[in-house]
Amino acid sequence: MSSTGSTTFHAPLAWIDGRWQRDVLMRAGADGHWRELIAGQPAPLDTVRLSGPVLPSLVDAHSHAFQRAFAGLAEQRDSDSDDFWSWRDRMYGVALRVTPDQLKTIATQLYTELLAGGYTQVCEFHYLHHREDGSPYEDELAMAWALAEAAQQSGIGLTLLPVLYAHAGFAQPGLRDTQRRFRTDAAWVWRACERINAAGLPRVRAGVAVHSLRAAHAQDIRALQALVGDADVPVHVHVAEQQQEVKDCVAATGKRPIEALADHGLDARWQLVHATHSTREEIARVADSGAGVVICPGTEANLGDGLADLECWLGAGVPMTVGSDSQVTRGWVEELRWLEYGQRLGQQRRNVAAQPGRQPSSAARLFEACVAGSANAAGLASWGLRAGARADFLVLDTSASGLAGLPDGALLDGVVFASQGTPWREVYVGGHRRATDDAALRERYIETMSALWR
Incomplete structure (x- = not known):
């Protein structure tokens, strides 16, 4: 974390430039965009340590x-x-x-x-x-x-x-x-x-x-x-x-x-x-x-x-x-x-x-x-795990169905061709974790469907 409003994440593995790279330091600015991503870096004490490999959304x-x-x-x-x-x-x-x-x-x-x-x-x-x-x-x-x-x-x-x-x-x-x-x-x-x-x-x-x-x-x-x-x-x-x-x-x-x-x-x-x-x-x-x-x-x-x-x-x-x-x-x-x-x-x-x-x-x-x-x-200037793009990313759950036990090099293959359900633990937009389920919203949606199709 930083007093300037920036956030630094550390990923054990991240998909950057078309391949998996290890020990990636990812710094997001206060504006929610990536400032820098550097592979092969140890995790500083004030870093948000991510719990799994990271993919761009x-x-x-x-x-x-x-x-x-x-x-x-x-x-x-x-x-x-x-x-x-x-x-x-x-x-x-x-x-x-x-x-x-x-x-x-x-x-x-x-x-x-x-x-x-x-x-x-x-x-x-x-x-x-x-x-x-x-x-x-x-x-x-x-x-x-x-x-x-x-x-x-x-x-x-x-x-x-x-x-x-x-x-x-x-x-x-x-x-x-x-x-x-x-x-x-x-x-x-x-x-x-x-x-x-x-x-x-x-x-x-x-x-x-x-x-x-x-x-x-x-x-x-x-x-x-x-x-x-x-x-x-x-x-x-x-x-x-x-x-x-x-x-x-x-x-x-x-x-x-x-x-x-x-x-x-x-x-x-x-x-x-x-x-x-x-x-x-x-x-x-x-x-x-x-x-x-x-x-x-x-x-x-x-x-x-x-x-x-x-x-x-x-x-x-x-x-x-x-x-x-x-x-x-x-x-x-x-x-x-x-x-x-x-x-x-x-x-x-x-x-x-x-x-x-x-x-x-x-x-x-x-x-x-x-x-x-x-x-x-x-209509955006850039996308993915690269400096200047919005700090959006997915944190994989390597214990999920289809990913458990796979070698690192096969993780993306497992995500696309072997996974069932959601293969990630967390979703981030602009450097902030987003909820992927909302019980109250789902109830409102069900009520709306009932009104539409009554």
Whole structure:
């Protein structure tokens, strides 16, 4: 500890620069960011001695918080077919009912669960804006402030991404009535971004998002790009999630979705969410632009979306992150596990993400890719166990299921491919330990669910 407000931690083992390093001294400043991390150092007397190996946390790069209230409620089929589009129509049931107070409770529960899942920053792809009848709240950002309050209460970092959502489809001039709470234009989205950033809330910042090419047509995207200009904010977009979306885009524009999006001009601020149905040529264009990709394996499996071309995305060097999306999974361990397992099932071979001779561990390669992609996805200057990044980290429980008895070099493999439950003892955000369970909050959440689904 220090009288200047800084805190010094000592880890017996810490994952720094893509490998385990021993006896690491980690000094966090009063501002909650790392000042220095030095390996091979004994622990001074005034040090906080951590009880296990330390991993950097990850950014949850794609979340729809309100969908936490729908997780588990679309797992029965009562017609001949069930796909993303039928799931979406049922999901609108909660979207049309939830209030700002309910959203705050749902999001606080979710964000606490995300902390338990090893995420310490969440990118909220936020399109649930207006009253149940589609009219604006007295403060048009009432729902956004509910999310910000939830983040403040839970202690997680938040990147709020108000969404441009203007059309029901490629050939539609407007929205369906069931989408009335989502209606925005470029001016609304940019005004929301500016107001959220001007509020100066701790660990809360804003960027912008485009729902999809079907929901924001070329003129909408150009209008938003003109308003954003050179501002240093992240720009997220759903793209090429569904085969039907690809077919509709080709029919409407003559181009595949990622190709059409790239024609608008991508750069490192852009994050392509899902990008499941891509060609190698499209991936090469994304790589050349510096944009990132956000894969959500749990949700993509749940919705039957398909498998991303993981090897091509990794091989092209495109910055990568994962997201909880529809909230059927809420931890990065399961996302990385299924990111690799999906490839194994599809290709009938093992350790698809590994690079023999360079990075033989699939877990390490995927984890490092996500650490490297996290800062840009969240609109932050840096991320991980490095000077200047926020002092966020996880303390592993080496007695946990899947980790007990493993040699140090296999710990990350054990976390991703052998662990059950939560493999860490503690979660820190900005140098402060955060609670990952709250009984009173859980009771409020249960009451909210009862009111929604009574």
